[in-house]
Amino acid sequence: xxxxxxxxxxxxxxxxxxxxxxxxxxxxxxxxxxxxxxxxxxxxxxxxxxxxxxxxxxxxxxxxxxxxxxxxxxxxxxxxxxxxxxxxxxxxxxxxxxxxxxxxxxxxxxxxxxxxxxxxxxxxxxxxxxxxxxxxxxxxxxxxxxxxxxxxxxxxxxxxxxxxxxxxxxxxxxxxxxxxxxxxxxxxxxxxxxxxxxxxxxxxxxxxxxxxxxxxxxxxxxxxxxxxxxxxxxxxxxxxxxxxxxxxxxxxxxxxxxxxxxxxxxxxxxxxxxxxxxxxxxxxxxxxxxxxxxxxxxxxxxxxxxxxxxxxxxxxxxxxxxxxxxxxxxxxxxxxxxxxxxxxxxxxxxxxxxxxxxxxxxxxxxxxxxx
Numbered sequence: 536x537x538x539x540x541x542x543x544x545x546x547x548x549x550x551x552x553x554x555x556x557x558x559x560x561x562x563x564x565x566x567x568x569x570x571x572x573x574x575x576x577x578x579x580x581x582x583x584x585x586x587x588x589x590x591x592x593x594x595x596x597x598x599x600x601x602x603x604x605x606x607x608x609x610x611x612x613x614x615x616x617x618x619x620x621x622x623x624x625x626x627x628x629x630x631x632x633x634x635x636x637x638x639x640x641x642x643x644x645x646x647x648x649x650x651x652x653x654x655x656x657x658x659x660x661x662x663x664x665x666x667x668x669x670x671x672x673x674x675x676x677x678x679x680x681x682x683x684x685x686x687x688x689x690x691x692x693x694x695x696x697x698x699x700x701x702x703x704x705x706x707x708x709x710x711x712x713x714x715x716x717x718x719x720x721x722x723x724x725x726x727x728x729x730x731x732x733x734x735x736x737x738x739x740x741x742x743x744x745x746x747x748x749x750x751x752x753x754x755x756x757x758x759x760x761x762x763x764x765x766x767x768x769x770x771x772x773x774x775x776x777x778x779x780x781x782x783x784x785x786x787x788x789x790x791x792x793x794x795x796x797x798x799x800x801x802x803x804x805x806x807x808x809x810x811x812x813x814x815x816x817x818x819x820x821x822x823x824x825x826x827x828x829x830x831x832x833x834x835x836x837x838x839x840x841x842x843x844x845x846x847x848x849x850x851x852x853x854x855x856x857x858x859x860x861x862x863x864x865x866x867x868x869x870x871x872x873x874x875x876x877x878x879x880x881x882x883x884x885x886x887x888x889x890x891x892x893x894x895x896x897x898x899x900x901x902x903x904x905x906x
Contacts, residue, residue: 536860537567539603541596542574545610547818547833549577549841550848552607552628555584557853562589566860569593569603578845600624607856609848610835611638622646622882625864627856629653629668632879633780633893634807643883648864652852653805654778654887655877662777663873664855666713667847669802671837673717673773676800677706679836680769681725683798683822683829690829691796693768696726703727707763709755709784709809710773711738714802718771723747730763760784764792772801772809778879778889780807787812787826795827804832865905875901 538561540553551574558568568590572582582592593599600606600619608628612620617638620626622645630651632639642649652664662669677695684704686692697703706722708715711733722729723746731746732755733739739752746752753759764770764785770793774781781803790812801813808814812825815834822831837844855874859867868875879887884899891898 536863537569537602537604538856538860539569539593539599539606540571540574541599541606541608541616542571543577543609543838544596544613544616545835545838548610548835548838550609550838550845551575551578551580551841552609552849552852553856554846554849554853555580555588555590557849557856558585558590559588560853561857561860564857564861567591569599571596571599575845578841580845605856605860607852609838609845611635612642614641617641617645620645620647624648625650625859627652627852627859629805630879631805632887632890633778634805636894639880639885639890639894639896642880643885646883647880648878648882649880650859650864650874650877651778651879651887652877654879654889655855655873656777657873664848664851664877665775667851668837668844669713669775670717671840671844671847672802673714674721675836675840676714676718676771676773676802677721677725677769679821679831679833680706680771680798680800683800683831684769684796688829689796689822689824690798691768691794695722695769703749704768705766706730706769706771707767708732708771708773709760710775710803711735711742711752712773712775714775715771715773716742718773718802719746719750722769723750727769730766732759732763755784761789761792764789767793768797770797770799770810772799772803772813774803774809775806776889778887780893781809783809783811785810790826790828793826793828796829797827798829798831800831802836804834808832868901868905881905 605625684690
């Protein structure tokens, strides 16, 4: 198979979808690997390393898309990239379709096979390709929140962990999944007073067992959320419903109860966000203020720590890329349930129910298309 890796062009995105060692493995298996010039530079992997691994360096994205049978990316195709995608081509990347109708309709029109990292699910319900970036984003949420609590950044002027004789900041986390857990670990480690809200009682029991004493677990309901907003110095949105838009747990009206200079970091922004007032931002312009509350909503947070993120991501994605390349997407999907759950759009048909529901589009079961 001819596998193409274009340079990411989303603003402030520095990750790359394949390591040089991955290119080496694929070429030894007999595949052809095309890397766009400088695709790996932002993550610290120069063209020379890919060339030494057996990959071909291609000068333009247009040439990569034109030649490749499968495109491996990090972020969703941008409008200029969608125009390069052709019928029958496999696109393997993060899509987050449910929060982006133009992307969904655009990819459907191409006739390509859209395999989404974020919906690939193991039999135990885990999301193996979302997990590594959720781990990074959760840790970064606390890190960025702490930074924007500083007075020069417009915040309250609070040190997250306080000092002897001064109370620490109060951190409220909506969601106890991978993002919420890693955000809580970081905040608790810095000495903050942390509260995690979640709907899953068993998950809360688990977190109560493993978290340090400065972390409290509460049932997520409107009353508890309202109470927490009054206290919160830092609010982290960490809600995830696989493939679907995030529920709006905090309304604009509710923001008025928060302190001026408090900070919101909504990691769920890729799926539409769980804060009503959230909108995607970039690393170059990461924040804005509503009702006196700083909103941080960078849609590709892990891109700021590109080397760490690239290695963590490709550790998870590469085995599936190999399987798809070796077997073709149909056989790979039929033999591996995780690949099956990643196919969101094929031949113009929406095969993920959550994506179809988000836009009230026709849903076609995958078995009707490839079985």
